[in-house]
Amino acid sequence: MSISKALNKSLWVYHVNTGSCNGCDIEIVAAITPRYDPERFGIKLVGTPRHADVILVTGPVTNKMKDKLLRVYHQTPDPKLVMVIGACGVSGGPFYESYTLSGPVDDVVPVDVYVPGCPPRPESIIFGVVTALKKLEEIQKK
């Protein structure tokens, strides 16, 4: 699937919580406040994976949430990006090798951008989005 230039200018984000402690979720909400205002770049939160271009995943993927995350991933129309927010999603964090985990996020779905931190600051989340945009631009150049 070809990636259009318009995708860079209007990334719609769907947020899915796969067992996070809500720390990262609060930071995501902080990142969409008027202080940071990502709507300047066309970024907005949407309520359904069908409208989304970017899936934000917070939390290590618990056994119960594995199927749901896969379903959300498959429900999102192509082309799509996956961003992991927070240390739990990146590596498992404090729940590393726990018997309730189906692994960190990249064991379940392919991940494009990692944003580490516990929780990451809104600035780092925005930096992650910029990294995602750079990645898109590189793909478009090829």
Added chain:
Amino acid sequence: MTEIFLKLIIGVVSMTALGIVGGFIIQGVDRKLAALMQARIGPLLRQPWWDFLKLMRKENVVPEHAVPWVYNAAPIMAFASVITIFLYLPFAGFNPLMEGYGDLILIMYLLAMPALAMVFGGFASGSPYATIGAQREMVTMIGYELPLGAIVISFAWKMAQSGLAHPFSLKTIAANPIWNLVGPFGIIGFILLLLAMIVVTPAELSKGPFDAPEAKSELAEGLLVEYSGRNLAMFYLALGAKMIAMLGLTVALFFPYTISQYFQVDTTVKIVIEVLFYIIKIFLVMFVSVTLMRVSMARFRITQIVEIYWKLGGTMTFLGLFLIMLDGKL
């Protein structure tokens, strides 16, 4: 006969262009103004255009449980019915393209069509969220049709009472500004009707605070939950064009004034002045009835929406109608 076909073809093409371009501009201005009111910088004015382009290039998913032909036809039906409204609306002091073939009643029914198309699409997408959204949309429609109907009746009654031919025709209403026809009681009555129209507009356009049918946080975008790609882009086009149609109706009913007669210039310059004046009127009405409403109020529950329209809206419009009739009889 051929003349009317030619007029129809040219009209449909030009009105489609106007609907698409105007819809993008008005949505962009609305989002920018809302952002400024929330102390943000806000998106670019051409942001809706980028959104549309992106959606056109995205994958178009038809869910497993959907009824494909209704699901795919609904966005086209929504957009086509909005373009049909344009053919009957007077713009910038010009007569409507299809003048003499349709009146205010037809526009009232055509305005219900895009919402109905969204209801069909919602039911056809086979998702429980979309079904709840579709039911809420129908309840909202039942709510706001009462004040809207009362507004239309009041206008037609006043026009008929003033002894004008074709009281339901928008051409008659546009040619005789309503504020010139009535006395003090009637002016109070029509101000009440104008307030009711401002309250009806957001629900008609599924904007906040009356956007319970597509409540993002409770219903996951409600009616539009399963739509993606091309179909969603069509719905965005239809919503943008419907904004122009609804605001154009408000302007045609309440503010049909023209200013070009005060300037001593050529006809072409007069047309430019008239179009600019019309755009200013549209943006002013949009700011009050869409942007201000959705920024200043949180979303109402579906029960509250019906209560507002039937109790408050109904009382306001019937009181307005009563005052207008009193004024007419005095």
